Amino acid sequence: MFQWFNEPKINFMAPRRFFLALSTLGCLAGVYACVLLWQGKANLGTDFGAGALLRLSSEKSVQIDQVRQTLKGEGYPDAQIQEVSDETTKGSSFIIKLKYDQKNAVGSLGDEVVGVFNKTFSDAHFTLQGSDEVGPAVSEKLRNDAFKAFFLSMLGILIYIVWRFKRFEFGVAAVITTIHDVLVILGIVVLTHREFNLLQVTALLTLAGYSLNDTVVTFDRIRENMKFLVKDQTFLQLVNLSVNETLSRTINTSGTVFLTLLPLCIMGGDTLKDFAFTLLLGVVVGTYSSIFVASPILVEWDLISRPKPVPSPTGSK
Amino acid sequence: MNRATPLFERSSVSFQKWMALTVIIMAGAAFYAVFLNITKDEQDEWLKTHKEKKITSLKLGLDIQGGLQMNMEVDQDKMAGKTPQEISDSADRALEILRNRVDGLGVTEPVLEREGVSGIVIQLPGLTDIKRARDILLSTAQLQFRLVSDRYRISDYLGKDGKVDNAKLPSGITYLAGKEDSGYLCEKILLTGESLTDAHVETDPVGRPYISFKFNPEGGKQFGIITGDNVGRLLAIVLDDRVYSAPRIQTRIPGGSGQITGSFTDQDAADLALILRAGALPAPLKVTSQFVVGPTLGADSVKRGTMAALYGLVLVLLFMGLYYRWSGWIANAGLLMNMIYLMGLLAALKVTITLPGIAGIILTLGLSVDSNVLIFERIREEMRAGKTVRAAIDSGYKRALEAIIDTHVTTLISAAFLFQFGTGPVKGFAVNLSLGVALSLFTAVVITKMIFDARKEYQGLSI
Numbered sequence: 001m002f003q004w005f006n007e008p009k010i011n012f013m014a015p016r017r018f019f020l021a022l023s024t025l026g027c028l029a030g031v032y033a034c035v036l037l038w039q040g041k042a043n044l045g046t047d048f049g050a051g052a053l054l055r056l057s058s059e060k061s062v063q064i065d066q067v068r069q070t071l072k073g074e075g076y077p078d079a080q081i082q083e084v085s086d087e088t089t090k091g092s093s094f095i096i097k098l099k100y101d102q103k104n105a106v107g108s109l110g111d112e113v114v115g116v117f118n119k120t121f122s123d124a125h126f127t128l129q130g131s132d133e134v135g136p137a138v139s140e141k142l143r144n145d146a147f148k149a150f151f152l153s154m155l156g157i158l159i160y161i162v163w164r165f166k167r168f169e170f171g172v173a174a175v176i177t178t179i180h181d182v183l184v185i186l187g188i189v190v191l192t193h194r195e196f197n198l199l200q201v202t203a204l205l206t207l208a209g210y211s212l213n214d215t216v217v218t219f220d221r222i223r224e225n226m227k228f229l230v231k232d233q234t235f236l237q238l239v240n241l242s243v244n245e246t247l248s249r250t251i252n253t254s255g256t257v258f259l260t261l262l263p264l265c266i267m268g269g270d271t272l273k274d275f276a277f278t279l280l281l282g283v284v285v286g287t288y289s290s291i292f293v294a295s296p297i298l299v300e301w302d303l304i305s306r307p308k309p310v311p312s313p314t315g316s317k
Numbered sequence: 318m319n320r321a322t323p324l325f326e327r328s329s330v331s332f333q334k335w336m337a338l339t340v341i342i343m344a345g346a347a348f349y350a351v352f353l354n355i356t357k358d359e360q361d362e363w364l365k366t367h368k369e370k371k372i373t374s375l376k377l378g379l380d381i382q383g384g385l386q387m388n389m390e391v392d393q394d395k396m397a398g399k400t401p402q403e404i405s406d407s408a409d410r411a412l413e414i415l416r417n418r419v420d421g422l423g424v425t426e427p428v429l430e431r432e433g434v435s436g437i438v439i440q441l442p443g444l445t446d447i448k449r450a451r452d453i454l455l456s457t458a459q460l461q462f463r464l465v466s467d468r469y470r471i472s473d474y475l476g477k478d479g480k481v482d483n484a485k486l487p488s489g490i491t492y493l494a495g496k497e498d499s500g501y502l503c504e505k506i507l508l509t510g511e512s513l514t515d516a517h518v519e520t521d522p523v524g525r526p527y528i529s530f531k532f533n534p535e536g537g538k539q540f541g542i543i544t545g546d547n548v549g550r551l552l553a554i555v556l557d558d559r560v561y562s563a564p565r566i567q568t569r570i571p572g573g574s575g576q577i578t579g580s581f582t583d584q585d586a587a588d589l590a591l592i593l594r595a596g597a598l599p600a601p602l603k604v605t606s607q608f609v610v611g612p613t614l615g616a617d618s619v620k621r622g623t624m625a626a627l628y629g630l631v632l633v634l635l636f637m638g639l640y641y642r643w644s645g646w647i648a649n650a651g652l653l654m655n656m657i658y659l660m661g662l663l664a665a666l667k668v669t670i671t672l673p674g675i676a677g678i679i680l681t682l683g684l685s686v687d688s689n690v691l692i693f694e695r696i697r698e699e700m701r702a703g704k705t706v707r708a709a710i711d712s713g714y715k716r717a718l719e720a721i722i723d724t725h726v727t728t729l730i731s732a733a734f735l736f737q738f739g740t741g742p743v744k745g746f747a748v749n750l751s752l753g754v755a756l757s758l759f760t761a762v763v764i765t766k767m768i769f770d771a772r773k774e775y776q777g778l779s780i
Contacts, residue, residue: 001697001780002639002640002642047740055611055614086617087617088613088617089613105603105604106603106604106605106606106607107387107447107451107604107606107607108451110447110609111447111448127611128445128447128609128611129611129613129614130608130609130610130611130614130615131607131608131609132606132607132608132609133604133606133607133608134605134606135604135605135606137605138388138605138606139606142740145738145739146738148738149734149735149737149738149739152734153730153731153733153734153735156730156731156733156734157727157730157731160726160727160730161727164723198739198740198743199673199742199743202673202735202739202743202746202747205731205734205735206680206728206731206732206735206750208727208731209724209727209728209729209730209731209732210684210724210727210728212723212724212727213687213720213723213724213727216720216723216724217691217720220719220720245698246694248694249690249691249694252640252690252694253687253690253691255636256633256636256637256683256686256687256690257680257683257684257687258683259629259632259633259636259683260629260630260632260633260679260680260682260683261629261679261680261683262629262632263624263625263626263628263629263632264622264625264626264629264676264679266625267621267624267625267628268621268622268625268676269617269618269621269622269672270618271380271618271672271673272618272621272622272625272672272673272675272676275673275676276625276676279676279680
């Protein structure tokens with residue numbers, strides 16, 4: 001029988017306050033990310049931010065600076081341009097993000113930019129590989145729908161968690177952990193300027209459901225161990241023992257999901273790479289939080305709620 | 318001993334046999350649904366637009382096979398004062414007309430749907446000539462016949478900027494730009510496209526295409542009267558407020574047919590005839606969002622996605638096989654069954670496979686063996702606690718079940734809301750993930766338990 005650890009006895013609970021502080025910082029970053037999203041300052045995808053995402057490739061290579069100059073000259077000063085590797089063409093491939101403006105009908109930007117490029121770079125033969133063009137009315141609807149889906153789904157998951165753990169403090173700890181996971185990942189995605197789009201919301205919701213997995217396993221074990229509380233064992237020791245006992249399980253359940261997502265994150269196309277990356281983050285953060293957030297909350301709860309032992313009168317032994 | 322569901326007690330031999338049979342029949346059905354359930358009609362239809370034969374009945378989304386999606390709505394600015402019911406009715410009629418136009422485009426499996434009060438969604442797989450599609454679909458195609466005024470001259474009504482000043486025009490006179498020339502001052506509408514019954518392309522002796530059209534009897538009669546009364550004058554043929562041609566009426570035209578000439582390419586002429594045949598839109602349409610995926614991009618993404626899925630599958634199979642040995646391979650058998658059933662279900666339910674949908678399948682791989690990890694770790698623990706192998710297996714399954722259900726429930730909650738509120742591709746993800754995860758309760762728990770139960774005596778267990 002192969003095992004990562006043979007009856008591990010790692011004291012996970014010792015640095016718990018350090019990790020709780022770290023996680024609080026992470027959550028604050030997530031809240032800040034929410035503010036940025038609210039103000040529209042985050043890097044929104046075309047689906048949320050009304051605009052066009054064009055993917056063009058040429059038959060002869062063209063410098064990205066020239067592309068930038070051309071777009072600026074043609075009245076698209078805000079264009080974001082990114083060169084992408086593309087094995088299907090000998091020339092260059094670019095992803096161009098434009099803000100939607102009133103002068104163009106939705107859906108006509110792709111042809112227009114290709115036309116401009118083929119006039120400027122007459123022998124490069126640009127073609128439109130793909131485009132997403134979203135008008136303001138649709139992006140507003142998508143934003144609202146994503147918002148609704150996100151909150152209703154979080155609410156559903158949280159209600160299930162509270163119902164699932166019959167003990168109040170377990171429910172609260174699991175709820176906090178789930179919110180923590182979502183906030184931290186949202187913070188990382190938004191603050192590293194990854195594009196925030198409908199797929200990212202999908203990833204966040206999926207991992208909100210998934211991150212509970214590890215917490216449930218650890219908490220179930222804690223409850224079980226509480227039935228056989230050994231004499232002189234503190235609650236902290238019991239939690240630590242439970243985390244150690246379930247360590248292989250926690251690592252392996254996360255590990256299998258990690259392994260399946262890793263190839264997608266490395267070699268998936270543009271659409272799926274970011275999506276897989278967020279899900280991968282979710283797996284890592286979910287594992288971390290079941291050990292360093294969920295369980296420490298239980299311990300701290302126990303320390304706070306337990307009545308302080310009455311100091312024994314001096315002299316008595 | 319408390320009694321759990323019979324499934325997780327050791328099952329009897331006859332029950333096992335029935336279960337094994339069910340598993341095999343289901344796998345066969347899945348195989349049939351994916352690879353064999355293609356009718357000859359579907360195959361012929363497919364071969365019209367594709368080079369290779371259709372090998373699976375899995376439905377591929379636009380982001381995979383390439384194509385054009387346009388979400389449009391009845392232009393509300395031009396429908397001021399109309400009730401929502403009227404707007405919705407015109408969207409319904411517009412949909413029918415668009416259906417006729419799309420039929421003429423020669424696209425395999427186009428999708429046209431109404432959405433909301435005034436929305437229409439069109440998906441055209443394999444079509445990437447955006448300009449042509451837009452010209453054909455968005456053209457209102459209001460055909461009008463008007464006499465060109467012989468009393469007023471354009472040069473008398475030019476504003477300071479050299480353009481026609483509409484405010485100065487006498488009443489009853491409209492200035493309309495020409496398709497190829499500066500334009501005409503036209504009198505009132507005499508006949509519209511509603512009187513048309515047919516339109517098709519013909520070529521003149523020099524080989525130039527023109528469009529020949531036919532009126533219905535009533536329209537034909539009127540056309541005869543109009544041409545008879547106005548011999549020698551110019552008759553403007555106007556489409557969407559542009560004069561296509563304004564031939565001089567040589568003689569009364571009986572018989573109820575006419576033609577539109579101009580410098581068309583063959584394609585232009587064919588497209589024009591198509592939209593005239595299909596009829597005019599009751600109201601202008603406005604595109605609200607549009608998605609184009611070129612065939613190479615789609616093919617490239619699906620190749621990457623499929624390779625990623627295969628690598629993910631191999632990694633998980635190896636991991637489970639190496640870490641849990643023989644038991645790991647039992648889990649792997651369950652995982653492979655999950656994939657087979659999932660494909661079968663996707664084909665049978667005609668679920669559209671999108672790129673996020675592929676990610677959903679990949680995530681299913683990981684979540685499915687999760688259940689086995691939970692079970693196996695339990696079994697190991699029970700064995701360490703001194704139970705016999707047989708008892709450890711039974712209680713391992715029983716005691717891991719609660720945690721397994723938790724993961725399934727929360728995943729299904731998220732998926733349900735994503736399905737409710739998501740767009741097409743996201744829906745694909747939600748559907749694939751929920752189907753896969755629901756199936757895994759059977760494949761990762763029931764089937765693997767069955768395999769463990771097939772052996773009666775356990776001396777030891779490779780786990």
